[in-house]
Amino acid sequence: MTTGTPPFWAVGGITVHRVDEVSLPPATGRWLLPAATPDVVSREEWLRPHFADDGGVLHAASHSFAFTMGGLRVVVDTGIGNGKQRANPAWHDLRTGYLDRLSAAGYPPHSVDLVILTHLHTDHVGWNTRWEDGRWVPTFPRARYLVSRAEREFWAGYDMDAPRRQMFRDSVDPVADAGLLDVVDVPDGGAEVAAGVRLLPTPGHTPGHVSVHLTDGHDGSASAAALITGDCVHHPVQFAHPSIGSCVDIDPRLAETTRRSLLASLAGTDTLLLGTHFAPPTAGRVVADGDAYRLSPEEPRH
Template identity: 40%
Template sequence: MKPIELGRMRVHKVHEMDSPVPLLSQLPGTTRADMERLLAWYDQPDEVNGDPETSFMTFSVHSWVIEIDGMTILVDTCDGNHKNRSLEAVHRLDTDYLGNLRRAGFAPEDIDLVMCTHLHFDHVGWNTRLENGKWVPTFANARYLFGRRDYEYFQANPAGEELHYESFLDSILPVMDAGKGELVDENHVAHREIGDGVWLEPAFGHSPGCCTINAQAGGAPALFWGDVVHHPVQLIRHDLPFAFDMDAAMASATRKRTLERAADEDLLCFPAHFRRTSAGRVKRDGDAFRYQWVG
């Protein structure tokens, strides 16, 4: 994917892997009517069809790199390699993520700032890499920003969050131990100021401290929405509970509010898990929304 230029800012996509799972295992309640409406503007025949029972939800797992004012910012760091995970699909991966990062024009040492929209396993994995049997920060010259709410929640090893606690131990704590991590509130301004820089905005529900990352630099505004929306069918059914949502009702309200804002303000959106170029704009479509990809 070619970088997208927005004023003083350039945005690059760095792909790690695609991960298909049965649609209803992640979004129970999806109906045939939902799928028929989706197929009017989303045509991925290897993934979706008119029958939710036989459709898949394919996660594109990727990062975004923002170049802005001489800074290089990495947003969300995917699954990571060689990590022991209780989910077989991501257990001890060996992907070419760092090769893809280099092909996008960046070496790990080029990254100045790492930002995670939340601290689930598939958004923090490349924070660290294995070196001589020890987990060390992958981006040695970077500061890492971690949301305080998620950090404190997963630090306590809560029941039912074993998968994310695994990643907390090998992908968050080693960064903190190395003195590279910083805990911030979910409305933190990371660069310059709101409206001309990079800043966080609370988007609670999917996780306790889930947030979106906003960026603008003299051009169109950009929204990195993380896991507020996982799949295009949620633009039709924002109320669908997602399997990994901590608070489904709160996540649904956040999702609706985010989609409304994206449509009304014509934001260029950078989802964490959409396929194709991933980037696009949300458009109103009667009582729901649709997505218009760019690139």
């Protein structure tokens, strides 16, 4: 992953940093998006070289986004985490320099005010905690960790298997036990959680999944805007084929409806889309392409 100054994009007066954790192995795409076969991927020339290789293998990554709005220092999603016992070999017992990169972006853990969790999946909550003095403790001890009420209540009533229970024990429960986990009601029109920061309901992947919309202005009227996807879109191949869903979507039909609606709303606008699992360059504008879409990449600065 990247070293030195983490990459960033300017969204009006907002600086959005990408904080890299780890590149995901080639098998990730085949597992996660089984309908994105090499034949399907290879037909989309615009995916190469950034988002797929010549053989139709998808590129994917794990990272967070960090920015400051209205004086609040915000991190969106916290990746896989170090030292976590995971069933997925690509996520198991990682040793990455994520916190060093976060600090290099200007966000040492004790400085963070707000952590937004798009949903409660293993690869989005891992750095919620770190191992310290023989136990898992919140990585961001001064922060409020936000999750939608629908998401929290869904998993509270879910019959979890052992790996998912383990994830909650090491990455969610310690935050709740510390009194730092806040649930937010997210109506159809979204919920503003800070000046210019709005949670938008994007359900389907999970019932309470949210994406994060940023505007450069307290009243939301400024033209500069960005949207952090979470997992309502996993990979740019889904722009060209919105029907391609993830093998771990809770409600595949709703996930597709959400994806189509989101892409239609962004196509032709100046909103910068930032993909939570998109390989570098990670961000771009949604462009209509026939009866579907493509991503016009925007390189970050360093």
